[in-house]
Amino acid sequence: MPEYRRILLEGAAVETVRDGDELVAPDGRRVRTEHARHLPPVLPSKIVAVHLNHLSRVKEFGARLPAAPTYFHKPTTTLNAHRGAVVRPEGCHWLNYEGEVAIVIGRSCRNIAPDEAAEYIAGYTVANDFGLHDFRDTDAGSMLRVKGSDTLCPLGPGLVTDWDFRGKSLRTYVNGTLAQDGSTDEMQWDMHYLVADIARTITLLPGDVLLSGTPANSRPVLPGDVVEVEVEGLGSLTNHIVTGPTPIRTDVGAQPTESDEVLSTALGGDWEHR
Structure with a gap:
């Protein structure tokens, strides 16, 4: 490939x-x-991510899947690359990894059927949809700072074409220890469905990225940690966590919090054991 x-x-x-x-x-x-x-292997005009999609994550949270997928947006300033540093701002504590597969659009796409979507996909790459859950209380509706802060969208190492997404393993390692172990077969909505769904009302342009969801066991990481996402046939994306050089400003805006909502989301299935 x-x-x-x-x-x-x-x-x-x-x-x-x-x-x-x-x-x-x-x-x-x-x-x-x-x-x-x-x-980053591509320069998208937009990055769109699905919320819940992997059934193991739905089960972990005891959640119910909606009738159709829901989405959020990550600004292009989140873009990061293989071996890049992911910044956890000073004063924040709940930065979570989320190993995923990223879909990359190959040509302008609008109002297509799922069985046409393959014609509009350039290829796939590995993604890590990091989330800064310290801001979950204030940005729960938009996920803007939670998922949109700088450096929180590593992609890479490369764009792979002619890759069949079916039946592929997806694993995340933290400091060499297996943390997530999933498969594309546990996705409720596959890659073609996601592209067609978004393209009903939003024109997707060449290079645009869709993040397809993460399996169970997203957990917080610390400065100094090394996170590797490995997708069968796409390779391994490696990043390390660093602390931002300046604290979150206190003279504007809502501040980082540690509410039950923040902690239960960041810790997933481990929350009940605290």
Whole structure:
């Protein structure tokens, strides 16, 4: 399956093609994958994410799936890359990983049927839909700061075309220990359905990203932790957590909280055991 990666090569953003352990630029220059400075594999005009989709996560929260999927938006300033630093702002404590598959749109898409969606998908990549749950009390409706703060959408390492999403494993590791273990087969709504659903009223443009949901066991991580999301056939996306250099300002806006809503969401099935 062809895989394309965007990297920073001698000061320029370059799209490369993976050839084994090397990335090949259009002019023939080659870089070892372990030495490459990765960029997000695509530059979307918008990032749309589904709320609940994996049945294991629904079961974990004792929730009920709605009749149709619901969504939220992540600003493009959340974009991050393979081996990039995910920033937990000073004064915040409840930053959760969410390993996911990202759908990348290949051509302008509006008002299509699910069985037409494959024609509009360029490919897929690995995503980590980080959430800053300290702001869940104030942004529960929009998820703006929860899911939209800077650096909270790592994608990569590459865009893989001709990938069949059915029956693929999805695993997240924290410091080398397995944290999430799911499958695309436990998604209530598959990739084609999600694309068609969003495109009923929103035009999807080339490069746009749809995040397809996470399995059970999203949990908080700490500065210094290394989080790796591995999707069968798409590769592994690795990021590390750092503390932001300045605290959340206290002279404007709602402040981070630690309510039962915040803690129960951040800790998932572990909340009842506290």
